[in-house]
Amino acid sequence: MVFKKIICIDLGTDTTQIYLKGVGIVVNEPSIVAFNNRTNRVVAVGGEAKKMLARTPAHVTALRPLSHGVIADFDMAREMLQRFLEREQIPWSWLTETVVSVPTNLTEVERKSVEDLLKEVGAHQVHLIEQPIAAAFGSRLEINEPTAYLIIDMGAGATDMAVISLNGIVVSKRLKVAGDYFNNEIIKAVRDELKLDIGQPTAEEIKMAVGSAVPMGERLEIVVRGRDLSSGLPREISIKDTQVRFWLVRPLKLIIEVLKDLVETAPAELVGDIYKNGIYFCGGGSLLRGLDQLVQKEIGVPVKVVEEPLTCVARGTGMVCENFEKHRQLLHNFSSLNVTR
Numbered sequence: 001m002v003f004k005k006i007i008c009i010d011l012g013t014d015t016t017q018i019y020l021k022g023v024g025i026v027v028n029e030p031s032i033v034a035f036n037n038r039t040n041r042v043v044a045v046g047g048e049a050k051k052m053l054a055r056t057p058a059h060v061t062a063l064r065p066l067s068h069g070v071i072a073d074f075d076m077a078r079e080m081l082q083r084f085l086e087r088e089q090i091p092w093s094w095l096t097e098t099v100v101s102v103p104t105n106l107t108e109v110e111r112k113s114v115e116d117l118l119k120e121v122g123a124h125q126v127h128l129i130e131q132p133i134a135a136a137f138g139s140r141l142e143i144n145e146p147t148a149y150l151i152i153d154m155g156a157g158a159t160d161m162a163v164i165s166l167n168g169i170v171v172s173k174r175l176k177v178a179g180d181y182f183n184n185e186i187i188k189a190v191r192d193e194l195k196l197d198i199g200q201p202t203a204e205e206i207k208m209a210v211g212s213a214v215p216m217g218e219r220l221e222i223v224v225r226g227r228d229l230s231s232g233l234p235r236e237i238s239i240k241d242t243q244v245r246f247w248l249v250r251p252l253k254l255i256i257e258v259l260k261d262l263v264e265t266a267p268a269e270l271v272g273d274i275y276k277n278g279i280y281f282c283g284g285g286s287l288l289r290g291l292d293q294l295v296q297k298e299i300g301v302p303v304k305v306v307e308e309p310l311t312c313v314a315r316g317t318g319m320v321c322e323n324f325e326k327h328r329q330l331l332h333n334f335s336s337l338n339v340t341r
């Protein structure tokens, strides 16, 4: 039998991860591209480009080619992926197959865009796996059993929730409220209430340092700097956990409402399984303090944050490719595309 090379990719709004069969995760980098507008050339990708994000000179633009989990700038996404692959010297050949994790509920156009992207960077065959399935599989849930699991993947651009049973998604919902949305709420509130202009990196720092979904028993505080809106000069302020919690109430409510809708649309038998098995939380957003407790209180079902929530989608996709023939039924909901070059 001819040895097939299989490369797995989790193209996230915030982070791109690449898993190489037999090796593991070889790329784990911010999904960011910095390019020079004068020369129209990419100057950096990944971590290097992230450092430039808020501090680029006028002729350099740093952007994220993915938005809410889908490709927003096709050319930049291709440049980014190509550079990651080249840098790791990932061995492409005409036999290379790819397994790419994608959000649920994609439109045909969005899905086709992922397939075209991989084709343009050189893949021979493109298989797609839905991210909640990959996350559940990566977290070693028994998704092939006749029982149901509810898994929530809260990333940067979207929160994807799905009820999974017998290797497939029974019902799912995706909403564009996730980590980035939280950051934007923090930026808005700091501007409106505290009259200070801050950027995305500072908002993210605030969220991670003092953000929480429910009171956590310890008081947290962080000092940040920004531009005073009236004087235009630098100013330092201190922000408390209570303030951030208040600012996050509205977006968290939106997520809980959609989650309740999802449970309502699930078949009654499966709701019983979910009650028994609990809700599984993954993605970077699941690391927000007390989010598991909030969901548990609102839905009335135990909530567990999976182990290593930031890499479970890439690891799950990798586990499929390590034993491709055995697990290919996890991909069966999608047309696997034969790409001719």
Ligand SMILES: Nc1ncnc2c1ncn2[C@@H]1O[C@H](COP(=O)(O)OP(=O)(O)OP(=O)(O)O)[C@@H](O)[C@H]1O
Residues within 6 Å of the ligand: 011, 012, 013, 014, 015, 016, 068, 069, 070, 154, 155, 156, 157, 158, 159, 178, 179, 180, 204, 207, 208, 211, 282, 283, 284, 285, 286, 287, 288, 289, 309, 310
């Ligand atoms: N400790 C933390 N507390 C709160 N949020 C966190 C924490 N760590 C990471 N995050 C958030 O998790 C998000 C990134 O998660 P993840 O890497 O799963 O996203 P992604 O897969 O790139 O995005 P998507 O799946 O939406 O396309 C960011 O918004 C980040 O702010």
Ligand SMILES: [Mg+2]
Residues within 6 Å of the ligand: 012, 013, 131, 153, 155, 156, 283, 313
């Ligand atoms: Mg993700």
